[in-house]
Amino acid sequence: MRGWPYQNFPTGWFQVAWSDEVPAGEVRPMRYFARDLVCYRSDEGAVRVFDAFCPHLGAHLGYGGTLDGDAIVCPFHGWRFDGAGNNTDIPYADRPNRAKTLTAWPVREVNGAIVVWHDALDRGPLWEPSRLPEWGRDDYWTSPQLRKRHDKVRLVPQWVAENLVDPAHQKFVHGAHDPTVITRFEVDGPMFRIFNLVELGAGKKSTWLTPDGARESEMNTEAWGVGIILGRFPDQDGAIHYQAMTPIDNEYSELNMGLLVPRTSVDTSTGEARPDRRASRRFAFLVSQLEADFLIWEHMRYNPKAPLTRTEAKPYGSFRRWAQQFYPEAAGGDWSPATGEELARTSAGA
Numbered sequence: 648m649r650g651w652p653y654q655n656f657p658t659g660w661f662q663v664a665w666s667d668e669v670p671a672g673e674v675r676p677m678r679y680f681a682r683d684l685v686c687y688r689s690d691e692g693a694v695r696v697f698d699a700f701c702p703h704l705g706a707h708l709g710y711g712g713t714l715d716g717d718a719i720v721c722p723f724h725g726w727r728f729d730g731a732g733n734n735t736d737i738p739y740a741d742r743p744n745r746a747k748t749l750t751a752w753p754v755r756e757v758n759g760a761i762v763v764w765h766d767a768l769d770r771g772p773l774w775e776p777s778r779l780p781e782w783g784r785d786d787y788w789t790s791p792q793l794r795k796r797h798d799k800v801r802l803v804p805q806w807v808a809e810n811l812v813d814p815a816h817q818k819f820v821h822g823a824h825d826p827t828v829i830t831r832f833e834v835d836g837p838m839f840r841i842f843n844l845v846e847l848g849a850g851k852k853s854t855w856l857t858p859d860g861a862r863e864s865e866m867n868t869e870a871w872g873v874g875i876i877l878g879r880f881p882d883q884d885g886a887i888h889y890q891a892m893t894p895i896d897n898e899y900s901e902l903n904m905g906l907l908v909p910r911t912s913v914d915t916s917t918g919e920a921r922p923d924r925r926a927s928r929r930f931a932f933l934v935s936q937l938e939a940d941f942l943i944w945e946h947m948r949y950n951p952k953a954p955l956t957r958t959e960a961k962p963y964g965s966f967r968r969w970a971q972q973f974y975p976e977a978a979g980g981d982w983s984p985a986t987g988e989e990l991a992r993t994s995a996g997a
Contacts (some may be wrong), residue, residue: 752985
């Protein structure tokens with residue numbers, strides 16, 4: 648990728664599917680981190696993700712592989728691997744080959760998504776993925792109507808996350824009347840939070856979001872590592888905007904986005920819940936805002952030593968220093984939660 652200073656994919660949690668896309672009994676081929684993967688859900692509901700190729704003669708388990716309870720069976724010669732990736736049966740041999748295993752990826756299901764842990768040094772999870780307190784609550788709602796996937800966009804995940812500390816681009820890329828104002832930011836280990844003020848409906852008598860005229864509003868965002876970002880609109884309609892960026896290879900990433908809205912934004916007049924007009928308009932607006940960045944990302948050359956202005960230097964510089972902890976070559980190759988938090992605190996004081 649042009650100008651990108653890191654050779655390794657970042658450490659962290661990354662989305663590979665929405666939970667309802669992986670029903671029990673189905674086997675799904677995937678490709679992320681320049682590796683072929685296979686994903687399935689067992690009869691008991693556990694989600695598994697493995698490297699895709701059978702260690703026997705290399706068949707791709709995502710194409711023709713079948714399930715037997717919590718185990719996946721190779722379509723080529725019937726080798727059986729349990730939920731930990733261990734070979735437990737070779738149907739034409741008197742014993743399994745215990746030396747041959749499938750590489751298992753750490754998996755969690757959170758916020759309606761399936762996420763996997765990636766680490767270039769093959770370490771286990773150094774932290775757990777964040778959980779939305781609103782997820783699953785009776786007063787919040789979402790559905791497939793409020794999510795969208797962009798299968799292949801030319802970018803690395805951090806570029807999307809860096810937008811959180813780039814208020815000036817809101818005016819020039821997204822058509823805002825004025826740039827947003829970052830009132831403060833804070834770091835907490837693998838999390839970076841930004842608090843913003845934005846002028847809604849500036850220059851207009853009335854909009855769908857500001858029917859009574861322009862007003863100042865809060866927009867608070869946070870990065871969960873460089874693979875997941877979140878936006879909240881606490882004094883607008885309480886909506887929560889979710890984005891997930893997962894590398895496909897060294898040049899392209901997949902982008903998923905979704906919206907969680909208060910149940911007051913759900914139309915049940917027909918007997919079938921669906922987003923009401925306001926929630927649908929917000930989601931369409933957020934999709935268009937994200938897609939407006941594609942032209943920039945797909946053709947840009949990243950500048951790791953950008954000549955930041957005085958107003959950009961503190962949030963932008965701090966974010967980039969904080970993000971170094973997710974790349975072994977920048978973090979010294981021995982990153983741990985403690986040293987990551989120390990680096991984050993250093994960034995906060997920059």
